Amino acid sequence: MSEKYISVEELNVYYQGHELLKDVNVNIPEKRIVCIIGPSGSGKTMLLRCFNRFIDLNEELSFSGRILMDGVNILDKSVDVIKLRASVGMISQKPYPLPMSIYDNVAYGPRLHGEGDKSRLDHTVKESLNQAALWDEVKDRLNEPATKLSIGQQQRLCLARVLAVKPKILLCDEATSALDPVSSHKIEQQILKLSKEYTIIMSTHNIHQAKRLADYVIYVYLGSLIEHGPAKEIFKNPKHERTQAYLKGEYYEEYTVDREVDLREFGEPVNYMKTKEALDNMQVGQVLRLIVNTREALKDIPKGLETEGQKIIHRKTLNKKDWEIVVRKLE
Ligand SMILES: Nc1ncnc2c1ncn2[C@@H]1O[C@H](COP(=O)(O)OP(=O)(O)OP(=O)(O)O)[C@@H](O)[C@H]1O
Numbered sequence: 486m487s488e489k490y491i492s493v494e495e496l497n498v499y500y501q502g503h504e505l506l507k508d509v510n511v512n513i514p515e516k517r518i519v520c521i522i523g524p525s526g527s528g529k530t531m532l533l534r535c536f537n538r539f540i541d542l543n544e545e546l547s548f549s550g551r552i553l554m555d556g557v558n559i560l561d562k563s564v565d566v567i568k569l570r571a572s573v574g575m576i577s578q579k580p581y582p583l584p585m586s587i588y589d590n591v592a593y594g595p596r597l598h599g600e601g602d603k604s605r606l607d608h609t610v611k612e613s614l615n616q617a618a619l620w621d622e623v624k625d626r627l628n629e630p631a632t633k634l635s636i637g638q639q640q641r642l643c644l645a646r647v648l649a650v651k652p653k654i655l656l657c658d659e660a661t662s663a664l665d666p667v668s669s670h671k672i673e674q675q676i677l678k679l680s681k682e683y684t685i686i687m688s689t690h691n692i693h694q695a696k697r698l699a700d701y702v703i704y705v706y707l708g709s710l711i712e713h714g715p716a717k718e719i720f721k722n723p724k725h726e727r728t729q730a731y732l733k734g735e736y737y738e739e740y741t742v743d744r745e746v747d748l749r750e751f752g753e754p755v756n757y758m759k760t761k762e763a764l765d766n767m768q769v770g771q772v773l774r775l776i777v778n779t780r781e782a783l784k785d786i787p788k789g790l791e792t793e794g795q796k797i798i799h800r801k802t803l804n805k806k807d808w809e810i811v812v813r814k815l816e
């Protein structure tokens with residue numbers, strides 16, 4: 486069977502003239518677990534909120550582009566968002582159980598969509614609680630208020646509530662970040678099981694979780710999609726240096742090069758003198774890019790510069806013989 490996709494095409498989200506998502510293009514494989522990763526504020530939640538049109542809830546946000554699900558552009562104004570939200574369920578970081586019993590929480594969606602038959606509702610409630618790995622813990626107290634459950638149980642209840650309306654897509658926005666490791670593990674196990682039937686698009690700050698769960702990874706940074714691909718490829722061989730830095734837990738510093746010096750023809754100590762000479766003619770805050778072709782220079786030049794109070798932004802291999810050192814002048 487050929488792989489099916491949800492296609493995101495030229496998606497932009499704006500807020501008061503700022504672009505919160507910029508030209509996002511990606512094909513999301515169906516019935517897989519897709520993890521959106523990236524630093525705080527990069528647009529993970531915003532991207533998730535496009536799939537169920539939660540962005541409509543904020544009048545200050547506007548959007549353009551297309552998201553094709555089964556050939557239908559769900560961003561089209563004519564789309565019935567109530568129907569859409571039944572097929573695209575969302576669980577968020579903090580569980581929000583409705584102020585009613587455990588049973589009624591799960592039965593809420595099916596009832597809203599017209600289900601009145603008690604035995605069918607009983608069946609759906611049990612099935613959904615089972616799928617959320619909560620049934621055994623609550624089966625004897627279905628009529629108790631949902632707010633009496635622990636936070637981890639409440640999150641699984643929210644998962645059951647979403648599953649009860651039989652969605653096709655499940656959006657999980659940092660769904661385990663507020664949970665203890667045991668509850669978090671339970672949710673992860675259910676997500677893995679559910680991915681056989683559902684397309685799961687989740688955001689996470691937790692790289693280990695993404696490694697455990699993801700089939701496909703999307704890396705976003707400041708509203709732009711930087712890199713995406715099968716999880717194995719992204720984790721083993723990220724192509725973009727921003728993704729590389731993020732996966733290593735390093736801070737990625739934005740910079741533009743103001744000056745460049747090729748040191749490949751100079752040995753020590755001339756290469757260091759040339760570096761100093763270049764820095765002497767630069768202003769504080771400016772960035773110098775050096776190219777070297779010995780491992781000694783790659784080690785010694787940054788060491789010397791750091792001792793003198795300069796900031797090494799990074800060292801990088803260019804090819805088998807050459808490396809670059811990027812330094813910001815601070816002194
Ligand atoms: N309702 C809103 N109105 C205006 N700007 C918003 C709104 N919601 C989010 N933003 C902005 O959009 C950008 C992306 O926010 P978003 O919540 O998607 O980030 P995130 O990647 O989910 O971050 P985090 O990891 O902290 O959850 C941020 O700059 C944020 O300030």
Ligand SMILES: [Mg+2]
Nearest residue numbers: 529530531688
């Ligand atoms: Mg978020």
